[in-house]
Amino acid sequence: MAGVLGRGVAGVAWILHAAFIGFLVLGGFLAWAWPLLLVVHVGVAAWGLWIVRTRRPCPLTSLENAGRRRAGLPQLPPEGFIPHYLEGRLYPRTWTRGVEAAVGAVVVVSWVGAGVLLL
Structure with a gap:
């Protein structure tokens, strides 16, 4: 039963992480x-900028790892969610800083657009 609960916790943490990144x-x-x-x-x-700049672990990574431990699954690497699930799969690891800059640019563009529409 602990394994099922652990998998559920890990899965919910994964979904929350993916949703957070998508919303970011x-x-x-x-x-x-x-x-x-x-x-x-x-x-x-x-929060996303702080995590990227400091390379600190995200609490959702800790939650996913707690679920994984309970389920007897391997832990995420110390680098966390993004290096494990996205880097090397969605884009090459060598593009990480460029992808971070592109995400920042997308956020700024969205805020400028929001400012234009809301003012």
């Missing part, structure tokens, strides 16, 4: 239709 990248554009989301998106972007 695209949430500013959602604010074009729902302006109150811009406040939430600023917080999410600040």
Whole structure:
């Protein structure tokens, strides 16, 4: 039973992580239709920037690892979710800094667009 619960915790953490990253990248554009989301998106972007700049572990990675341990599955690498699931799969590892810069640019563009639409 512990294994099933652990897999569930790990799966929920994975879904939350993926949703967080998706909202980080695209949430500013959602604010074009729902302006109150811009406040939430600023917080999410600040957290994402802090994680990227400091290379600190994300609490969702810790949660996923706790579930994985309980299920008897291998842990994520110390680098965390993005290096494990995205780097080398979605884009080459050598592109990491460029991808981070591109995500930052997308966020800025979404905020400029939100500013134009909301003012």
